[in-house]
Amino acid sequence: MLDQPVSKSKCQLPLTVTGLAFSAGGARLIDGLDLVLTDHDTTVVMGPNGAGKSLLVRLLHGLIEPQSGSIAWNGEPCGPATRQRQAMVFQKPVLLRRSVAANVDFVLKLKGGSNRERLNRLLAQANLLDKAAQPARALSGGEQQRLALARALASDPEVLFLDEPTASLDPTSTQLIETVIAEASARGVKVILVTHDAGQARRLANEMVFIHNGAVVEHSSADTFFKQPASKAARDYLAGKLVI
Amino acid sequence: MQDFAEAFRLAFGLVAAMDDDLVEIIGLSMRVSLTAVLIAAVVGLPLGALLATVRFTGRAAAVVIVNALMGLPPVVVGLLVYMALSNAGPLGFLQFLYTPAAMIIAQSILITPIVAALTRQIIEQMNAEYAEQFASLSVPWHTRVAALITDARYALLTVLLAGFGRAVAEVGAVIIVGGNIAHLTRVMTTAIALETSKGDLALALALGIVLLAIALAVNGAVMSLRAGAESRAHA
Ligand SMILES: Nc1ncnc2c1ncn2[C@@H]1O[C@H](COP(=O)(O)OP(=O)(O)OP(=O)(O)O)[C@@H](O)[C@H]1O
Ligand SMILES: [Mg+2]
Numbered sequence: 001m002l003d004q005p006v007s008k009s010k011c012q013l014p015l016t017v018t019g020l021a022f023s024a025g026g027a028r029l030i031d032g033l034d035l036v037l038t039d040h041d042t043t044v045v046m047g048p049n050g051a052g053k054s055l056l057v058r059l060l061h062g063l064i065e066p067q068s069g070s071i072a073w074n075g076e077p078c079g080p081a082t083r084q085r086q087a088m089v090f091q092k093p094v095l096l097r098r099s100v101a102a103n104v105d106f107v108l109k110l111k112g113g114s115n116r117e118r119l120n121r122l123l124a125q126a127n128l129l130d131k132a133a134q135p136a137r138a139l140s141g142g143e144q145q146r147l148a149l150a151r152a153l154a155s156d157p158e159v160l161f162l163d164e165p166t167a168s169l170d171p172t173s174t175q176l177i178e179t180v181i182a183e184a185s186a187r188g189v190k191v192i193l194v195t196h197d198a199g200q201a202r203r204l205a206n207e208m209v210f211i212h213n214g215a216v217v218e219h220s221s222a223d224t225f226f227k228q229p230a231s232k233a234a235r236d237y238l239a240g241k242l243v244i
Numbered sequence: 245m246q247d248f249a250e251a252f253r254l255a256f257g258l259v260a261a262m263d264d265d266l267v268e269i270i271g272l273s274m275r276v277s278l279t280a281v282l283i284a285a286v287v288g289l290p291l292g293a294l295l296a297t298v299r300f301t302g303r304a305a306a307v308v309i310v311n312a313l314m315g316l317p318p319v320v321v322g323l324l325v326y327m328a329l330s331n332a333g334p335l336g337f338l339q340f341l342y343t344p345a346a347m348i349i350a351q352s353i354l355i356t357p358i359v360a361a362l363t364r365q366i367i368e369q370m371n372a373e374y375a376e377q378f379a380s381l382s383v384p385w386h387t388r389v390a391a392l393i394t395d396a397r398y399a400l401l402t403v404l405l406a407g408f409g410r411a412v413a414e415v416g417a418v419i420i421v422g423g424n425i426a427h428l429t430r431v432m433t434t435a436i437a438l439e440t441s442k443g444d445l446a447l448a449l450a451l452g453i454v455l456l457a458i459a460l461a462v463n464g465a466v467m468s469l470r471a472g473a474e475s476r477a478h479a
Contacts (some may be wrong), residue, residue, distance in 0.1 A: 063379055083384045094377040097395040106391070107381060155381060 005222075012073040012085060012158050012192060014038040015060070020069035022055060022214075029055055030066065031214040041206030042181070042191040044222070046234075048243040052214040053194045054091055057161045060192070061088050073159075087157035091164050091194075093148035095136040100128055100147055103136045107154040123178055126150035142173035149180055150213075160184060162193045166200065180205060198238060202226060210234045214244060254446035259453055266447070270454055273431040276344050276418070277411040284359045284407050287352075289400065292363025293389045297371055307364065313357030316369050318350075322420030325350045329421065342423040347431070350417035355407040355461035362403040398473035402466045408464045413455065 015037040022030035030052050037043055045053050058064045060071060062083040071078035088209040096103050104122050108114040123129045126146040131139065136147055145165055152160060163183065174197075181204060185191045195201055201222065202209065208225035210218035212233040218225065229235045236243045258266050284322035295307055324401050327333050329341040329349075338345045370392055393400065415433035422429035424438055432451045 011328060063376060080382060083380070086380075088380045090377065090380075094373055096374075096391065110381060110387065119266060 011040065011190065012082060013040060014074060016072045019068050020059060020071065022059060022066045022068050029214050030059065033215050035209065035216050035219065039207050040188065040190060042185050042193060042204050043207050043209060044192045044201040044205035045192065045209045045211060046196065046201060046237065047211035048237055051211040053211050054163055056191060056211060057088065057163055057194060061086055061161055085157060086159040086161065087152035087155045088161040089148045089152050089163065089165050093144055095144060095147060098136060099133050100136050100139065101132040101149055104151050106153050107151050111155050111204065120155055122150045127176055142169045145169060146173065146177060151179060153184060157189060159190045159192065162191065164194055164196065166197065251445040251449055255449035255453060258446060259449040266450055268427065269430055269432055269435050269451065272344065273412055276347045276431060277408055279348045279352060280355060281404055283348070283352040285348045286358040286402055288356045288359030289363050289393065290358040293367050293393060295364040296367035297385070297389055297392070310357050310361045310364065314361050316354055316357065318354055318414045319420065321350050321354050322417035325353065325417065325421045341421060342425060342429060344429060346421040347418045347429060350421045351375045351411040351414060354414060354417055355411050358410060358476030359407050364402060365383055366396050366399045366403070370396050398464050402469055405462050405466050409459060412458060
C-alpha cells in the first residue's frame, strides 16, 4: 500500500520568488534571483559548483533568511509554517546517533503517525529493511542517502527538496533513489531536485532551472533545456566546459 | 608507628576480611556520593542542555560562571554549606549539620557545575551538527533537547562518572559539614585523614586501596563506555 496522495488543492504552489538576495562574507551569493514555479511535476536545479543551488534550496525551505527579496508559497510568506509542510534531504545528511529504524520513527512520531506498518513500508522502499536495527551512522554513504530520503518522506511533505541525493552513489542505489523520487512525485509531492547528473535530470525533470552566479539564467521545460539551451552558461555546462 | 610493609599486610588483610568498620565506611561513602551524583544529574543535565540550546541575554555570562564553578574549592563549599546549615544559618531549622544529608548537599553543590558545564559542551557540539536537520523537520524545543540528551547518552554517562569520581574522592567539604563522626558521617576520605593522623596506617591504607580501586573501576567504565559507543558508531 502506498502513502496517501497529496491533494493538489492544499498544495503550496505556486512558488513566487522576487529579487532574492543573500550575502555572506561580503559576497553577494544569491544576487537578485527571480523565479516562479507553478508546475506540480519535478523541477531540477542545475548549475556549476558554487553557483548557489544549496543556498537557494535552504532559502526556499526557510532555513536561512534572505537580506532582501521575498519568497511566497501559494501567497504565504516563507517561514516556519510553510517549512512544516516540506522536507529536505541535505547534500550531507545528518543522521541521528540511533538505529536506522529509529531515525525514521523519530520523524513519524514527530508528525504523530508512528506505526510499524508505515515504518516498515518506508524502510522497504529504501531497501533498508534488513538493516533496520543497525546504527544509522555505520551505514555506507549510499545507504545513508537512502535513509535520509526515507526519513524525509516519513514527514509526508507537500514539497520535497533534494540536494544532490545521488552524488557518489552506485548505479543501483541511484536507480533506487530515482524510483522513490518518481513515486513521490506521482503521488503529488512537489519535488525540487538539485543535481549535476544530466542523465538523472533528463529522467526526472519536467522543467529545468539553471543557476549561475546566484541568479536564474534559464528556466525552461526539460526538453527545451537539453535540446537547445538558450544561455551560453548552460550550453558550456552541458558540454562539460568551464562555465564563466 | 607501624612498619611500612606491616601496614600494607594489615591493610590487605582488612580488605580481604571485609572488616565491618571498613564496609560501613565504604557503604556510607557510596551512598553519599551516588546520591550527590543523582542530584547533580537531575539539576546539571537539564541546566547544561538549556545553556547549550537556548539563546538568551546573559547566556555567555552564565556559561562563564558555570565553567568557573567547576573549579570550586571543596573547603569553600564546605564552609558555605556549614554556614547555611548551622543553627544561626538560614537552613539551620533542617538540623542537617553533621548528618549524611549535609554531606550530600555539599557534594551536590561541588559536582553540579561540573555536570552542567560538560553537558553544555557536549550538547552544544551535537546541537550545532543537528540544528539544520531539526529546523528542517520543525522539531519543537523540548523534543530537540530530549533527542540531544538521548543521542549524547554515552558521553553524558561519562560526565556523571567523572562527577562521581570527584565526589567520592573529595575530603574538604564533607569533613566540615559531616564532622567525621564514627558510624554516622565517617566516609573513606575523612577516615583516611583521621586514621593517618592517629597513626593507624593499616585502616587508612585499606581505605586508600579501596578508593584507588573505585577510581580505577570508574575510569575503566568510562573507557569501555567510550569504546562501546564508538564501535556502535554512536560517537
Ligand atoms: N554561510 C556562508 N558564508 C559564506 N559563504 C557561503 C556560505 N554558504 C555558502 N557560501 C558560498 O556561497 C556559494 C554558493 O554555495 P552553494 O553551497 O549554494 O553552492 P552550490 O551551487 O550548492 O555548489 P555545489 O554544486 O558545489 O554543491 C559558494 O561559493 C559558497 O562558498
Ligand atoms: Mg550544493
